[in-house]
Structures are given as structure tokens and as C-alpha cells.
Amino acid sequence: MEEINNLLHGFAVALTLPNLLYMVVGITLGVLIGVLPGLGGANGVAILLPLTFSMNPTSAIIMLSCIYWGALFGGAITSILFNIPGEPWSVATTFDGYPMAQQGKAAQALTTAFTSSFVGALFAVVLITFLAPLLAKFALKFGPAEFFAVQLLTFCSFVGMSKEPAAKVICAMMLGFALAAVGMDTVTGQLRMTYGFPVLLKGFDFLIAVIGLFGIGEILLTMEEGLAFKGKSAKINLKVVFQTWYQLLSHWKTFLRSVAIGCWMGITPGGATPASFMSYGMARRMSKDPETFGKGNIVGVAAPETAAHAAGTSALLPMLTLGIPGSPTAAVLLGGLLIWGLQPGPMLFIEQKDFVWGLIASMYLGNIVGLIVVLTTVPFWAAILRIPFSVIAPVIIVICAIGAYTVHSSMFDVQMMLVFGVVGYFFKKLKYPLAPMVLALVLGDMAEASFRQSMLLSQGSLAIFWSNPLVGSIAGLAIVLLLWPLIGALRRRTSGPRVATA
Amino acid sequence: MSEESPDDGPVVAERGPELVVAVLLMAFAIGVIIDSVRVGIGWAPDGPRSGYFPFYIGLLLLAASGSIVIRTLLRWKKPSAVFAQRSQLASVISVLVPMIIYVVAISFLGIYVASIFLIGYFMRRHGKYGWVPTIAISIGVPLVFFIVFERWFLVPLAKGPIEQLLGF
Numbered sequence: 001m002e003e004i005n006n007l008l009h010g011f012a013v014a015l016t017l018p019n020l021l022y023m024v025v026g027i028t029l030g031v032l033i034g035v036l037p038g039l040g041g042a043n044g045v046a047i048l049l050p051l052t053f054s055m056n057p058t059s060a061i062i063m064l065s066c067i068y069w070g071a072l073f074g075g076a077i078t079s080i081l082f083n084i085p086g087e088p089w090s091v092a093t094t095f096d097g098y099p100m101a102q103q104g105k106a107a108q109a110l111t112t113a114f115t116s117s118f119v120g121a122l123f124a125v126v127l128i129t130f131l132a133p134l135l136a137k138f139a140l141k142f143g144p145a146e147f148f149a150v151q152l153l154t155f156c157s158f159v160g161m162s163k164e165p166a167a168k169v170i171c172a173m174m175l176g177f178a179l180a181a182v183g184m185d186t187v188t189g190q191l192r193m194t195y196g197f198p199v200l201l202k203g204f205d206f207l208i209a210v211i212g213l214f215g216i217g218e219i220l221l222t223m224e225e226g227l228a229f230k231g232k233s234a235k236i237n238l239k240v241v242f243q244t245w246y247q248l249l250s251h252w253k254t255f256l257r258s259v260a261i262g263c264w265m266g267i268t269p270g271g272a273t274p275a276s277f278m279s280y281g282m283a284r285r286m287s288k289d290p291e292t293f294g295k296g297n298i299v300g301v302a303a304p305e306t307a308a309h310a311a312g313t314s315a316l317l318p319m320l321t322l323g324i325p326g327s328p329t330a331a332v333l334l335g336g337l338l339i340w341g342l343q344p345g346p347m348l349f350i351e352q353k354d355f356v357w358g359l360i361a362s363m364y365l366g367n368i369v370g371l372i373v374v375l376t377t378v379p380f381w382a383a384i385l386r387i388p389f390s391v392i393a394p395v396i397i398v399i400c401a402i403g404a405y406t407v408h409s410s411m412f413d414v415q416m417m418l419v420f421g422v423v424g425y426f427f428k429k430l431k432y433p434l435a436p437m438v439l440a441l442v443l444g445d446m447a448e449a450s451f452r453q454s455m456l457l458s459q460g461s462l463a464i465f466w467s468n469p470l471v472g473s474i475a476g477l478a479i480v481l482l483l484w485p486l487i488g489a490l491r492r493r494t495s496g497p498r499v500a501t502a
Numbered sequence: 503m504s505e506e507s508p509d510d511g512p513v514v515a516e517r518g519p520e521l522v523v524a525v526l527l528m529a530f531a532i533g534v535i536i537d538s539v540r541v542g543i544g545w546a547p548d549g550p551r552s553g554y555f556p557f558y559i560g561l562l563l564l565a566a567s568g569s570i571v572i573r574t575l576l577r578w579k580k581p582s583a584v585f586a587q588r589s590q591l592a593s594v595i596s597v598l599v600p601m602i603i604y605v606v607a608i609s610f611l612g613i614y615v616a617s618i619f620l621i622g623y624f625m626r627r628h629g630k631y632g633w634v635p636t637i638a639i640s641i642g643v644p645l646v647f648f649i650v651f652e653r654w655f656l657v658p659l660a661k662g663p664i665e666q667l668l669g670f
Contacts, residue, residue: 224586224593
């Protein structure tokens with residue numbers, strides 16, 4: 001088994017003392033980010049990215065991905081103790097987690113959440129370990145047309161699969177693409193859409209957009225709610241942990257189902273949030289006593305957490321193998337790879353073996369470290385949450401401003417962060433999805449380059465996208481996903497009882 | 503634009519902001535299209551010109567935002583969902599305005615000094631803290647950031663006249 005050997009080699013890379021230290025630091029920062037409102041996986045990683053520029057890429061990605069795991073863990077703490085989802089993907093965790101905390105079972109709920117997250121991530125990492133090399137080998141055959149088709153697939157699935165109206169998904173996505181095109185055209189050197197402003201020469205950095213959209217936007221939204229944290233406190237002891245683990249063993253079917261949903265939603269860019277809701281819904285439908293859901297059923301905590309973590313982890317699979325991130329946070333990590341001079345995609349598995357397998361090994365280790373860290377430090381995080389919002393809010397604004405400034409040491413970036421923050425507030429309120437906008441901003445240049453190369457090859461004929469079975473089937477699948485809502489509506493109309501005007 | 507609701511005080515209907523955002527997106531799309539046409543949307547001897555790809559992006563954005571505008575206008579007279587309550591918007595603005603001042607102040611005072619004022623303002627205005635904790639936290643937090651960034655990670659942040667006076 002070549003993968004096992006590679007993986008063992010990866011463990012050797014990841015298991016050094018400094019790297020373990022980076023993991024603990026990363027997890028701790030990640031939980032902090034996940035617990036605080038306004039700071040989440042995507043913008044937390046974006047803010048901390050500039051600090052890692054001087055580190056070696058392997059250590060840096062280990063720390064950054066651990067921040068990501070930490071944020072995934074941290075979201076559960078606020079959901080269960082405070083009924084405030086720290087992250088969108090932990091909204092479903094509040095349904096049963098908070099009632100459990102109210103019944104004095106906070107420790108069980110937290111243990112369940114952390115364990116489920118761990119299980120979800122573990123399965124997803126196993127999937128990455130064995131699937132990623134295969135996918136990378138397969139993707140080596142890809143030409144520009146195939147790459148563009150895969151990107152098309154990513155974006156079409158956003159349109160087809162999101163619950164937001166298609167027009168708004170397309171708006172958000174195209175805005176991202178347009179912003180990515182601002183500045184110098186990398187192919188011809190021509191300036192585009194700068195309208196004579198020299199600050200626009202460099203274009204819009206997606207890190208700034210992420211910090212503004214998710215960070216500042218979230219603060220504005222939170223302010224609207226006028227948050228007052230009133231939470232339950234919790235202490236976790238070993239006895240409760242083992243009792244809960246024993247109890248969870250009997251729900252292995254829920255775990256398997258949630259892992260499957262999560263992995264699927266993570267690889268296709270559905271993301272962790274829909275995965276958690278879908279998994280919760282499935283668990284309730286399959287349950288023998290669905291009426292206990294929402295009143296503190298342990299399965300109602302396990303199902304969404306497993307799926308969210310599985311999705312969050314498997315989102316890294318297409319990021320590493322194809323250079324196409326499955327979630328905004330994966331997109332930020334991808335941006336980091338580009339900054340370190342690592343081109344994600346199939347060649348990464350050949351040219352940067354140490355890096356890739358070190359990262360995959362660190363996913364195993366990081367989640368184990370994460371589980372231990374969160375189980376032992378819950379009271380501390382609960383205490384942090386009691387710091388009033390009037391102190392936390394300005395500190396988060398300062399952190400966002402520092403994060404935006406450090407990207408290019410540019411004041412213009414800080415101003416743009418604020419603009420993106422206001423855009424993020426309005427987009428969230430009006431239900432424009434932010435994820436496709438961020439992905440488009442990150443992938444814009446790559447998508448454009450592969451599209452232009454394809455057009456060069458075919459002398460401007462779109463027929464290149466169905467010129468061979470491989471590219472044809474990817475492009476075909478993209479169209480199917482794009483039209484999925486229409487197909488669903490048609491099927492309902494033909495199979496269901498006919499209504500005169502429907 | 504606003505209508506009275508008996509329970510939660512005056513609210514702002516969704517259709518107003520919906521229309522404004524969609525119209526702004528349309529304007530942006532037109533800007534993209536115009537500039538793409540300027541740099542050339544056709545074919546040069548060495549391949550597609552710079553405007554080739556953004557042109558279609560602009561067209562799609564125009565179509566999508568246009569459809570939102572039309573849909574919003576068609577449903578204008580029907581009851582609209584609530585965007586936010588007036589009081590909620592007021593508290594959003596009460597955060598947004600200091601944020602804008604903060605970002606402007608960074609250009610003149612540097613990040614550290616501006617942050618002291620931002621945190622201090624929030625704690626006095628929104629937290630109703632006394633002067634002692636306010637001063638301690640609003641100076642302490644930027645000081646910690648200063649040590650972490652300037653000393654630990656050696657990442658210089660924006661500094662203003664006061665840091666220069668102190669010799670940094």
C-alpha cells in the first residue's frame with residue numbers, strides 16, 4: 001500500500017516537537033475564533049495567514065488547518081452552552097444541544113459534540129488519505145478544458161443546490177469573478193476596470209474580502225440582535241466522557257449516515273452548513289421517537305456535528321487534488337498555498353510529497369490533539385464567553401483591521417475591509433450567499449486562465465467542452481446540477497397529481 | 503418604505519434595500535461591461551483579448567441583478583418581508599459610524615492609538631464601564647498587540663505621530 005507508506009512518512013514530517021506545538025497553538029486559536037462572534041474559520045485563517053509567511057509551508061499549513069479544526073470544535077461550545085451558534089454550521093447543534101444544557105446535561109452534550117466532530121473528521125481524513133492520490137493521478141490527465149469544466153461544475157452546483165434564489169447566487173458569484181478580474185490582466189498585462197485609480201492596480205485581495213464579509217459583516221449582524229450572553233456553565237470529567245462514549249456506541253448508524261452526508265457535501269461544494277442541517281433532518285426522520293428531537297436528544301447533537309466536521313474536512317480533498325476548494329475556509333487555505341508558491345492541484349502530490357502527506361498526517365494528529373484540548377478546556381472557553389460584547393466587539397474590529405492591514409501593509413485594504421463588511425451585512429440580510437462570491441474571487445483568475453487556454457486550443461469554439469468523453473461528462477454533469485431545481489420541478493409536475501395551472 | 507407593526511415598533515421593509523442593492527449590482531455590471539468593451543472583447547492575434555472573459559461575467563451579472571430588480575418592482579405593492587426593525591438599524595449604525603471613524607483615524611494616528619480610542623469608546627458608550635477598567639483595557643489590549651506583532655512576529659503595523667514621538 002503506497003498510501004500507507006506515504007502516510008507514515010507524513011507522520012514523520014508532522015510529528016516533530018515544533019509542529020506539535022503549532023498544532024496546540026492552532027487548535028487553541030481556532031477554538032477561540034470559533035467561540036467569538038464575528039471571527040470564524042474563514043476570516044480567522046485569513047487574519048492569521050500573514051503571520052505564517054515567514055514560517056516553512058508545512059508548519060504553516062499544519063497550524064492553519066489546526067485553526068480550522070479548532071474553529072469547527074469551538075462552534076459547538078457556544079451553541080450548547082449559550083444557544084448562540086458561533087458558526088453557521090453549528091446552528092443545527094443548538095436544536096438539541098441547548099435543551100440538554102438546560103436540563104443540566106451540558107457535559108454530555110459537549111462530549112457528544114466533540115466526539116462526533118472527531119469521528120466525522122476522522123472518516124473524512126481516511127477518505128482523503130485513500131481517495132486524494134487516486135483523484136490526483138486521474139486529474140494529471142486534465143487539460144485546460146477539463147479544469148474549466150470542473151470549475152464550471154463547482155459553480156453550477158452552487159446555483160443548483162443552494163436554498164437561496166438562483167438569481168442571487170449568480171449575482172454573488174459574478175460579483176466575485178468581476179472583482180477578481182480587476183487590476184492587471186495576467187495574460188496580456190492590460191489594466192482592467194481600474195478606471196484610473198492606481199490603488200486598484202493590484203486588484204482586490206480575497207483575504208480582505210473574507211475578513212470584511214465574514215468578520216465586520218458578522219459584527220454588524222450581531223449588533224442588531226443586541227447580544228446578551230447568558231449561558232450555562234459546564235465542567236467535564238472523565239466519568240461523564242466515558243459514559244457518553246458508551247451511550248454513543250449504540251448510535252453507530254447515525255454516525256455512518258452523517259459521515260456519508262458530510263463527506264459528500266464537503267467534496268461537492270455544498271459545505272458544512274447544509275450538511276449539518278441535512279444530517280439533523282435525516283436523523284430525525286430515521287429515529288424511532290422523532291418527537292424527542294428539539295428537546296435534548298443526544299442524537300440531535302451527534303448527527304449535525306458529525307456531518308459538519310466531515311464536510312469541513314473533506315472540503316480539503318478537492319482543494320488539494322484539483323485546486324478547487326470545497327468551502328470558503330478551504331479557499332483561504334488555498335490562497336495561502338499560492339502565496340507560499342505551492343500550486344494546488346495534481347502536481348502537488350508529485351512535487352511536494354512531504355508537504356501533502358505532512359498535511360494529511362497532521363489532520364489525524366490535529367483532530368486528536370483538538371479533541372483532548374477542547375475536552376479539557378471547556379470551562380475556560382465558557383468564561384471567555386462571559387466577557388461582555390461591548391469589550392469583545394471593538395477588540396474583534398481591531399483584530400480584523402490588523403488582519404487586513406498585514407496582508408499588504410496597505411491602508412486601502414483596511415478601508416476596503418470596511419466596505420466589504422457593509423456589503424456582507426446587506427448580502428446576509430438579503431440572502432445573497434457569501435460562499436460562492438468568495439470562491440469566485442479566489443478562483444477567478446484560474447477559471448479565466450483555463451477558459452482562455454481552452455478557447456485558444458479550440459480557436460474560440462465552445463465545442464471543446466464536449467470534445468472528449470471526460471470533459472463532456474464533467475460539463476454535462478455541471479449543466480445537470482445547474483438545472484437541478486428545474487428538473488426537480490418538472491419531475492414533480494409529471495409524476496404528481498396534475499393541477500390545472502401548475 | 504417603512505410600515506407600522508404593532509408588536510416590535512417600526513420596521514423597514516425588505517423591498518427597499520433589495521431594490522437598492524440590485525440596482526447597485528446592475529450599475530457595477532454595466533461598469534464591467536463598458537470597461538471590457540474598452541480593452542477589447544474580441545480576438546487578438548495571440549488569443550482572446552483582456553475583456554473576453556469579464557464581458558460575459560458582466561452580462562451574467564447584469565441579467566441576474568436585472569431579474570431581481572424586475573421581480574422586486576413587480577411585487578412592490580404586495581406585503582414585503584421585514585428587513586429589520588428601526589431600533590435594530592439604529593444599533594447597527596451606532597457601531598458602523600465609530601468603525602468608519604476608526605478606519606479614517608488609523609490613517610492619521612496609526613492602528614494602536616486609534617484602537618485605544620475605539621475600545622474606550624465602546625466600553626464607555628455601550629458597556630457603561632467606569633473610567634478605570636475602560637482605560638486599563640483600552641490601553642492594555644493594543645499594548646499586547648504591539649508586543650505580539652512588533653516584537654514577536656516582527657510584523658510592523660501602521661504607526662502614527664505618537665509612536666514616532668516615543669521612538670518606534
